[in-house]
Amino acid sequence: MKELNSILLKLLELMPQPLAETLYMVTAATIFSVLLGTPLGIVTAISEEHHMWPHKNLNRVLNLLINITRSLPFIILMIAVFPLSKLLVGRRIGTTAAIVPLTIAAIPFVARLVENSVKELAWGIIEAALSMGANTRQIIFKVILPEALPSIVSGITMTIINLIGYSAMAGAIGGGGLGDLAIRFGYQGFQEDVLFGTVVVLLLIVQLVQYLGDKIYKRLIK
């Protein structure tokens, strides 16, 4: 009992800072990647040959871009974007700097999910909007986005969970976070109780995100 207490005390002391760092990195990267990945996904979907805004070459370029970024291992991407991090946040390493590679890794992921959500919509509803004289902008904002929203929300839930996973690697470039805590104390410092505690906390966060995501999804579906 006494031992358990001391473990909890230790975790309470060690945990807050890495937890805050993880939440900070994941939240920021989610916001930026959704803001940038959603338009990319929509344009990729509607620029396909038989969709409402066919632009073959643009579609090819976007697909290539998404595939290339998605095929890069995150640990390498993290180092490869150093110059960009320097340009955007003024630093190559650190928690804020880690948001740059996290965002870049998540953008194509979000784009693919959004693209699929859009392509899953029945063509009939888009055709009906076209028949009423709606223009491309009106169809995107009044038909595609609202109708695909529940499915996009599911995608964002997946993105957040993925980003929690990626953010564990941020420690490698001084980003801190729960992953860093687990590696430094648990793996390198042989403190298995810390390792275990971190795993439990990560598990709880993922469960909570999934639960909230499902809840919002259900509320959005009519």
Add this chain to the structure above:
Amino acid sequence: MIEIRNLSKSFIDKNGRVDALKNINLQIEKGDIYGIIGLSGAGKSTLIRCINRLEEPSAGSVLIDDKDIMKLNNEEILKIRRRIGMIFQSFNLLSRRDCSQNVAFPLEVSNYSKEEIKARVNELLGLVGLEDKRHSYPSQLSGGQKQRVAIARALAAKSDILLCDEATSALDPSTTKSILALLKEINKVFGITIILITHQMEVIKEICNKVAVISEGEIVEQGTTFELFSKPSHAVTKRFLSDKSLEGTLSYTPQNSGAELYKLTFLEESAHKPVISQMVKRMDIEVNIIAGHLSSVQGKSYGNLVIEVSGESKIVAEALEYLRENKVFVEVLADYERVE
């Protein structure tokens, strides 16, 4: 008035060139309920989509009130689409908007003011009898109710033409009837021109005043609905009608070798005269009645009779001529037309 002139559409797919529409000519008057009937793959969906340019034809023109819509630029197409409503087999309502928001959609698109939208939505939901479903979502409605919302939506922006793409094909027979009655009422009260495509002859029979039969991208027959039902000329049309008057003709063996079967059609004016008995009285022939049926389309009656005529060939010819003089339509019944 809508005039379709020499309209063709072809495209290339993996099996080569496909001619979806071949030199279509149609004239649809204001206030018509014009039916286009054909089997799936006949080209009817492509044809109806050329009228609001959801499909781009390869050649020909579509004139709406003498204005060729093939010559319109993108901006003008959006404008003309706003006066052409369209409804679909799968309703295509927006699932995350309730009924009133769905009906409001075309009004938002056409930049109506908030007050105008509200008034117009109420008016239209009233017209289709769904005032109490204003705040229901499509998933809470039956198929018939969904189609009613779709009709309200299609008419919201003051359309004067309504295109119906298999609008009743997903509905059960009694719902189909009620939707057709609604379309008929809209046509009558507001003078809206309706063009509908279907594969169901009952739909044509119920509401269309004119009809065209399309097969493999070509119009094979067109005319008033009564003409088409009473005197179908093309094999495809006959197949659609699955003529009841021909039942029993397949198993019939002629009483005299060489005797032919004739199909007689009596239209209104000849349907009430005792033409057959007078023919038999006047001429030395034997008449054997094999099958017959009396029908009516939109209040006009017509009858069909299948008879075997035997006698001297010269007299048989005279007899047939006598029938024709009395406005009975006579044709030799081909073997393929016979049914069980």
